[in-house]
Amino acid sequence: MAPEYRYIDTDEQLQEVVEACLEVSVIALDTEFARFNTYYPIVGLIQIYTGADCFLIDPLSVSSIEPLKAVMEERSLLKVLHACSEDMEVFQYAMGLVPSPVYDTQIASAALGVGFSVGYQALVAHYLDISLSKDQTRSDWLARPLTTSQLDYAALDVIHLLEVYKVQLEALEGGPKLGWVEAESLGLGQGIPTVAAPEDSYKKFKGLWQLNRMQLNLLKALCSWREITARKEDIPRNRVVDQKSLILIVKEEITGMQGFQSGAGMTSRQVRKYGDQIQVIQAEAKLVSEADCPEIFVRTDAPINNKKLKRLKQVVEERALSLSVAPELLTKRRHLEKLIRSEDAQGQYHLPGELGGWRESVIGEALLAELSEPGS
Secondary structure, three states, X not given: OOOOOEEEOOHXXXXXXXXXXXXXXXXXXXXXXXXXXXXXXXXXXXXXXXXXXXXXXXXOOOOOOHHHHHHHHOOOOEEEEOOOHHHHHHHHHHHOOOOOOEEEHHHHHHHOOOOOOOOHHHHHHHHHOOOOOOOOOOOOOOOOOOOHHHHHHHHHHHHHHHHHHHHHHHHHOOOOHHHHHHHHHHHHHOOOOOOOOHHHHHHHOOXXXXXXXXXXXXXXXXXXXXXXXXXXXXXXXXXXXXXXXXXXXXXXXXXXXXXXXXXXXXXXXXXXXXXXXXXXXXXXXXXXXXXXXXXXXXXXXXXXXXXXXXXXXXXXXXXXXXXXXXXXXXXXXHHHHHHXXXXXXXXXXXXXXXXXXXXXXXXXXXXXXXXXXXXX
8 A cells, every 4th residue: 555645845835844743742754865976965855754644845846944944953852763874964964953852763773682783674574564665775866756656665764664663662661771772862963974074084094093293284184175175066075086095195295296196096187176286285284393283193903802802792792682782782893992902001991982871881881890800
C-alpha cells in the first residue's frame, strides 16, 4: 500500500506544516540531498511526519524554508532522525542552524544491542518486520518532477522512523540507556565540517608529527586558504588542491608554477588558477618567526603495547555484553590507544575526553582499573 503524504510546494502550505509541527511533541525528520561536485550539500527534499500527517517539502519550489526554523528551534519539540550527521550538515547550510533537541535511532539501536551503524532499512526490518526497498537510495533528488517511487520512498523514511522511535523508547525508559542516547544526541550538531574553523582544518591531516614548526605553519596557512576558497567557490577541497599536493609542497619545499605541477602533482588548471596565491602564502609564511608557529605534534600512530590494547578491548567487550550494547558505543579502538598513550611519568593513566561524561562510570573507570593492575 502506498503511503499517504502531502507534497508541499507553496509558501502557504509550508506555513501549515509549521503550525502542524508545533502542535505535537515529537516529529520524524529526514532530508534527501545531492552533492554533485560542490562543497555544500544541496537539499532536494525535506520530510516530516507528525504521527498524523506526512509532509514532503520541496525546498526548490517554496520561496524560502526559513519558516521551518521555528520547528527546528522549538525546544519542546523532539526531532527524531536516523544517522543524522549528514542531515545536520544539510540544515546548517540551508538554514544556518541544526535541529534541537534530536534523537538518533541509530545511536539508540547501539544502546539496545541491535548493532552499531545499523542502516534504516535493517532497523525497520528488525523492529517492525517490514521490508523497505533501497532502489531510490541513489536517486537524483534535484530532478523535477520527482517520481512517484521517489516520493513514496521519501515518505516511508519518516513514517516508519517514528514507529521505530516509539518501540525503542519503550525499551529505553526506566533505565540509564535513555540518558546515554540523549547525551550522545546532544553532540550530533557539533563538529560539522562545513562550519569548522578554516584555520583548524590542517589538524585533520595524518603524520603531522613529522613536520617542524615552520612546516606546520605553512600547512596551516595553505589548508585555511584552501578551506576558505572551497567554501567561497562551492567546490570540493580537492578541486582546489588535494591533500597529497599540499603535503608535498610543505615537506619538499616545492616552489614555482612548474614545481607545483611536476613536483606536487597539481593539474595545469589548478596551477593557473591558484599558483600565484600559493606563492604569496609561502612568502608570508617565511616571515613568521618559529616562536609564533604551531607547536610540534606528538606522534599518535606510534606502535602501541598490543598486550595492553587486547586487555582493554576484552574489558570493553565484557562490559558491552553485560549491558547488551554494541561495544563501539562504549568506546572505539583509537580512544583505547589514546588512553594507553596517556601514561605520565608517574605511571598514571588519564581518561581522554572521549571517555568522559556517561562513559566515565560505565566503562572509563573499569579501563583505568585494568591498567592499574600489577604488571600492566
